[in-house]
Amino acid sequence: MPDIYTHDIRGCYADTVGEGGVSPESMETVFEAASGPWTLMRGALAEDDFPPLTLTNQSDDLAEISDVAARLAESCDVVAIIGVGGSSLGAEALTALATQPSVDLRFLDNPDPETLARFKASVDLARTGAVVVSKSGGTAETLIMAMTIVPALAAARPAESMADYVIAMAEPGDNPVRRLATHWNIPVLDHDPEIGGRYSVFSAVGLLPAALAGLDIEAVRAGAADAIDLNTRSEDGRDAPAVQGAAVSIELLRTRGARITVLMPYADAMWPLARWHRQLWAESLGKNGRGTTLIDALGAVDQHSQLQLYLDGPDDKMFTIITQHLGGRGDRVSPELAALAGADYLAGHTTGDLLGAEQEATIDSLLEHNRPVRRMGVSRVDEAALGALMAHFMLETVMAAFMLGVDAFDQPAVEDGKRLARQRLLTGQTGPKS
Amino acid sequence: MPDIYTHDIRGCYADTVGEGGVSPESMETVFEAASGPWTLMRGALAEDDFPPLTLTNQSDDLAEISDVAARLAESCDVVAIIGVGGSSLGAEALTALATQPSVDLRFLDNPDPETLARFKASVDLARTGAVVVSKSGGTAETLIMAMTIVPALAAARPAESMADYVIAMAEPGDNPVRRLATHWNIPVLDHDPEIGGRYSVFSAVGLLPAALAGLDIEAVRAGAADAIDLNTRSEDGRDAPAVQGAAVSIELLRTRGARITVLMPYADAMWPLARWHRQLWAESLGKNGRGTTLIDALGAVDQHSQLQLYLDGPDDKMFTIITQHLGGRGDRVSPELAALAGADYLAGHTTGDLLGAEQEATIDSLLEHNRPVRRMGVSRVDEAALGALMAHFMLETVMAAFMLGVDAFDQPAVEDGKRLARQRLLTGQTGPKS
CATH class of the missing domain: 3.40.50.10490 (Glucose-6-phosphate isomerase like protein; domain 1)
Incomplete structure (x- = not known):
């Protein structure tokens, strides 16, 4: 071979x-x-001690991922993948292969009001689902998109259980995505705390969208x-x-x-x-x-x-x-x-x-x-x-x-910008400083 | 203001x-x-002597562009824009604005067999048109896409005149795109020889797709x-x-x-x-x-x-x-x-x-x-x-x-690669050298 x-x-x-x-x-x-x-x-890989890649030796979780995808596909023609950075780029890379997707996947990775309005205008909300992905459960862009789009989906399906068409992924513990999921009574798949977003493509983060796109996730x-x-x-x-x-x-x-x-x-x-x-x-x-x-x-x-x-x-x-x-x-x-x-x-x-x-x-x-x-x-x-x-x-x-000589797994500098954006929202300063 | x-x-x-x-x-x-x-x-601009931007003072050609777009839209639900680099990027930039396009525009800028197969499988060929754009009239990728797709469109519309759903743009003179246009009996819009592809967005190269997308090209x-x-x-x-x-x-x-x-x-x-x-x-x-x-x-x-x-x-x-x-x-x-x-x-x-x-x-x-x-x-x-x-x-x-201290209007180095690609095709060497 x-x-x-x-x-x-x-x-x-x-x-x-x-x-x-x-x-x-x-x-x-x-x-x-x-x-x-x-x-x-090499030692870590041999001992299954490098979580992002150790996943590739597993197959016991694939059935669940496929089941979730099948359930979503049953009640949805369109599924929005709501996530940004590591929560969307891997899934986008895999689903680029799709030729016969089970559902029409839309990646919502930017809280651009124009894009979101176009999205809502282009789908039948009563046949649209969502996958909300944030490792920390607190990504601002993901939260604001989830909090504005998911209620619109629910309004279009008053008789259905939200668990049929919305699912979330976040790490265990108390975080905003988990709180929303409890409120909405939707399932949450665990995001492994030991796998950073940019290393998460072989987990459900990458594979659930891939399964929705009709791909062979085992392959x-x-x-x-x-x-x-x-x-x-x-x-x-x-x-x-x-x-x-x-x-x-x-x-x-x-x-x-x-x-x-x-x-x-x-x-x-x-x-x-x-x-x-x-x-x-x-x-x-x-x-x-x-x-x-x-x-x-x-x-x-x-x-x-x-x-x-x-x-x-x-x-x-x-x-x-x-x-x-x-x-x-x-x-x-x-x-x-x-x-x-x-x-x-x-x-x-x-x-x-x-x-x-x-x-x-x-x-x-x-x-x-x-x-x-x-x-x-x-x-x-x-x-x-x-x-x-x-x-x-x-x-x-x-x-x-x-x-x-750097740490491959952290991203310390971006925390700064997140803090500054929150500050600006809290103080109403959404325009340039004078 | x-x-x-x-x-x-x-x-x-x-x-x-x-x-x-x-x-x-x-x-x-x-x-x-x-x-x-x-x-x-500044002097050149004042004297209308910088063709890429002098265009922006004109409006007499806009009616023709709109007419061509309206005619294409009449017989097409989908229009493929076949062109690469300067023949597509400007049009893609403008049409990103489209919210209510008259037709579904598809930019075919890469002779990727998989993409082209997906394109053909996803449209009704009998309601699909094409705009073939190459300044020189000899761009290999544009030619091969035109020579494989346009005949497929024609085969799906045996009773119609090709001029109703295919149009080309190339500079005047004898060149491959013009020869194909003559053979197919389709109209050709002149690409101004004094405007390089990457400076052509304010000409029909950018504005015809924009008009097809329902945009205000005068604006x-x-x-x-x-x-x-x-x-x-x-x-x-x-x-x-x-x-x-x-x-x-x-x-x-x-x-x-x-x-x-x-x-x-x-x-x-x-x-x-x-x-x-x-x-x-x-x-x-x-x-x-x-x-x-x-x-x-x-x-x-x-x-x-x-x-x-x-x-x-x-x-x-x-x-x-x-x-x-x-x-x-x-x-x-x-x-x-x-x-x-x-x-x-x-x-x-x-x-x-x-x-x-x-x-x-x-x-x-x-x-x-x-x-x-x-x-x-x-x-x-x-x-x-x-x-x-x-x-x-x-x-x-x-x-x-x-x-x-460089010439903003030439691109001498890429000619090399074009020569090498032709050579490989002529000698059947489409794989790596041993």
């Missing part, structure tokens, strides 16, 4: 990319420093488990893709100031994955002046938007291109039509052939311009592939945090 | 932001260097014209927002290495605007190793994803927050429910109150962390506001190019 995903950092070494690259000697130093932390991580976890196996095969980390990825990011930052890391999949369905990883990377590493800034890009679209900058702008980036097998897929261009248009190079080719050629051409161009490139690949974009890539990125992020 | 938008760079000066800021003395040097280029730009141009007036009032540029914006970007790059510029609106409907500007900024400035990298962010969502990095990560960014008047807008939280949840700070407040408090709190937090902030504001997010901001960003980008 081929590996669940491929990972190739040769395009980050000077012998491939030229002056843009790292040297085997300096990478060796990074690998040596990483071997201790990797031994810890998501199985793909993640395969990726963990692939990584933990390596005892010292040198052959673990996640360690390699973290090492090359940190080394390119140290030696060449690659402060920006561009994540560019070549599949529309992987763009939300890139935005999920953007949060994971930013909140886990961006502290004490450290970290790098991850940018989500999308091939082939951003060839016509960002590639000029990537090739010929400041040399401050590394690139991760996520490829898939595309040759032969999609509709084929009639040779007569291509000839008539004067576009013979497209004659007889499919849309997948073109996109496939472009993902390779972009990698070639970047290397020719001495821009370091890591290549990741999946054979097809499905539940297992997304699960695998997400597990990879979690491991890589935690390893990068070790290397940078 | 208040200005069509507000612009405030005080948060970039050391007396407001502390050690993060620029000094009046160094800014003076930049303004002096900019006054020559600004005089040229888009009027808003842009207001922004031009606001800027050109300033003779030496010191009081022109676009010159101030360019100057502060360049100065923060020079003195403090602010290589990243974050554009963060607080309205879902302005997120596509940020992605439009991301292309404009990247392709116009990212050359000869120069330029800065623009990141699109969205408030309040990215407070829960990126703010940790912005506040406490590397100090290599400047921030532009686009605010709107939000107080009192949206649904109001019942005080009883808020009290019961233990979220008294939300009692009696609307979703707009919260989002309004958050945009201010984010600005305050950034300043407290010595991160330079520019504030832009509109009273509401409508056609005039988007037109104004787009005109502003075009002027600012061109002025920044002057200051950096």
Whole structure:
């Protein structure tokens, strides 16, 4: 069996990319420093002691998640997923795969009055449900959306029990979401207190929306488990893709100031994955002046938007291109039509052939311009592939945090803004200071 | 009358932001260097000699655009806008405003076989039309999508003239899109050869989709014209927002290495605007190793994803927050429910109150962390506001190019990748090199 995903950092070494690259000697130093932390991580994974990924060995909770989804789907044509950041980005990434969703999922992650009004105007409230997700149970945006939307749903279904169409997720204990749930008499799924929002995609936070979207949630976890196996095969980390990825990011930052890391999949369905990883990377590493800034890009679209900058702008980036097998897929261009248009190079080719050629051409161009490139690949974009890539990125992020000497699991700076917003609401100061 | 938008760079000066800021003395040097280029730009605008913005003084073509839109809407429930980069991002930014679109617009900007299959499966082909947009007439992605989708539409409407539901835009002369149009006997609107794709939003490229979305296209141009007036009032540029914006970007790059510029609106409907500007900024400035990298962010969502990095990560960014008047807008939280949840700070407040408090709190937090902030504001997010901001960003980008000494209107590096992709298709090499 081929590996669940491929990972190739040769395009980050000077012998491939030229002056843009790292040297085997300096990478060796990074690998040596990483071997201790990797031994810890590997041990934790072996002992099921790293909650975000330990989940991927479980299956006893999947039946409950599927049951909840089936119950919601019975009484709803539309389900609003009310949550923000880690409570929505993972679910958005997974549900991008949906082709035959059981219900129409709408992610409400911003208390934008215009969006919320459009949402309410576009659905039949009597056939709409909600999943309210907040780890702490106290996220202001989630609370205000829940407190304005859920009552509107209830008003449209006076005869039904709210438990049939609204469900919440929050950690145990006393918190605002739990209090609302008690008041509304709706069920609450436990959000594991030991799993931070941005690491929660393999729990019900990611999998309940995935099940509502008609996806194979067992395959998501199985793909993640395969990726963990692939990584933990390596005892010292040198052959673990996640360690390699973290090492090359940190080394390119140290030696060449690659402060920006561009994540560019070549599949529309992987763009939300890139935005999920953007949060994971930013909140886990961006502290004490450290970290790098991850940018989500999308091939082939951003060839016509960002590639000029990537090739010929400041040399401050590394690139991760996520490829898939595309040759032969999609509709084929009639040779007569291509000839008539004067576009013979497209004659007889499919849309997948073109996109496939472009993902390779972009990698070639970047290397020719001495821009370091890591290549990741999946054979097809499905539940297992997304699960695998997400597990990879979690491991890589935690390893990068070790290397940078920061705590991968906190986000101390944002508490500030939350305090300031509350203060402004309490004092009625919702406009700019004079 | 208040200005069509507000612009405030005080948060970039050391007396407001502390050690993060620029000094009046160094800014003076930049303004002096900019006054020559600004005089040229101002002169060109006065003489209607800057095609992308000269358009905003015209109205004689608007009737044709509206007529074309009305004709398409008559025979279509869905219209695919087939184009990539400058041929789609501006239209996507404008149509984000649509609440009552005449037709369901779908932007096909990526030859992803999965997306195209989903598109075809989700529409009634016999009630679907297409707008094919490529300035050069030879964009590979646009051509392959047009050559695979338009024949499928035609097959579903054997009795109708293709001119009723398909239209193209390309520059005059002999090119693949024009040849296809001749073959299909469909009309072609001229893409002005003097207007690059990323500067084309005020032409039919942006306005035909906007008209299809039921928007007031005259107001888009009027808003842009207001922004031009606001800027050109300033003779030496010191009081022109676009010159101030360019100057502060360049100065923060020079003195403090602010290589990243974050554009963060607080309205879902302005997120596509940020992605439009991301292309404009990247392709116009990212050359000869120069330029800065623009990141699109969205408030309040990215407070829960990126703010940790912005506040406490590397100090290599400047921030532009686009605010709107939000107080009192949206649904109001019942005080009883808020009290019961233990979220008294939300009692009696609307979703707009919260989002309004958050945009201010984010600005305050950034300043407290010595991160330079520019504030832009509109009273509401409508056609005039988007037109104004787009005109502003075009002027600012061109002025920044002057200051950096690069050509704002070319994109030489991307031609490389196009060549490599064609080569791979012609030689059948659609996979990685061994």
